[in-house]
Amino acid sequence: MKPSHEGRVAIVTGAARGIGQAIAIQLAERGARLVLLDREAAHETAALISSETLIATADVSSPADWERIDQQVRARFGRTDIVVNNAGIGAPKAIDDLDYATWQRMFRINLDSHFFSAKQFVPQMRSNGWGRFVNISSNSIGLAITGMSHYMASKMGVIGFVRGLANDVADSGITVNAILPAITNTRLTQDMPEEAKRQTWQHQAIKRFAEPSDIAGSVCFLTSDDAAFITGQALPVDGGQYKIS
Incomplete structure (x- = not known):
């Protein structure tokens, strides 16, 4: 059986560490060629990947940077098949202290970047008749957490x-x-x-923190041909914490 992502070209934002790094590694293991996009060059991630990679730096909230990345990817790989919008910020701030500049920055990075990536890559995906976007939201939108109104709003968006x-x-x-x-x-x-970790686990069916690889596995499924009939969905990957009603 050939690797599920053989021949695909995937951009992963926030690929230098954490969840983004795990996503990039697992996509590469499945045969994809990776574009490792972050504010800082993701050399550590590239060293963990055996397939061909392109290391790129960019501000995901900048449309000009997305255009530049597209040009770099076309020059190296010819096209983009998969975009995983993983980069994000999430510093808490209570509404009494929340200023508009902080609100705007949260939306530029957590939501506007997803729009910019779609504007940049949908046309060529249409031409190729195949494409996958996976955008990272958060299960916090269904939880009682203080100081996160700006974050939850961006992730609900x-x-x-x-x-x-x-x-x-x-x-x-x-x-x-x-x-x-x-x-x-x-x-x-x-x-x-x-103690804070245990309090988190109490609300999950699976009593442990999620590992980056747990999130990456779900991304690999949604970007494969096996998920061709799944679209417009919001999939909680949280050990059974977020109960959808």
Whole structure:
């Protein structure tokens, strides 16, 4: 059986570490050629991948940077088949302290970047008759967490954008889906007190933190031909924490 992503070219944003790194590694293991996109060059991730990679730096909130990345990818690989919009920020700030500049920055990085990637890559995916977008949202939108109104709004916006875009491109062989990860065991959560971790696990069916590889496996499925009839969906990958009603 040939690898599920053989011959595909995949862009992963936020690929230098954490969830993005795990996504890139697993896509490469399945045969994809990777574009490792981050603010800093993702050399560490590239060293963990045996297939051909393109290391690129960019500000995902800049349309000009997306155009430049497209040109670089075309020059190296000829096309883009898969875009995983993983890059994001999430610093908490209570509404009393939340200023408009912080609100705008959250949306530029967590949501506007997804729009820019679609504007850049949908036309060539249409021409090729195949494409996959997977946009990372968050299961926090269904949880009682304070100080995260700007973050939750941006991540809920991801779901709305995914569902709308899926309708626009469905006749072109392109699927668009969102993944809602739980709090994941990355560098950002390493310093969380054990008690805080246990309180998180109490609300999950699976009593542990998500690992980056847990999220990556779901991305690999949604970007494969096996998921060709799945689009416009928001998939929680959180050990059974987020109960959809």
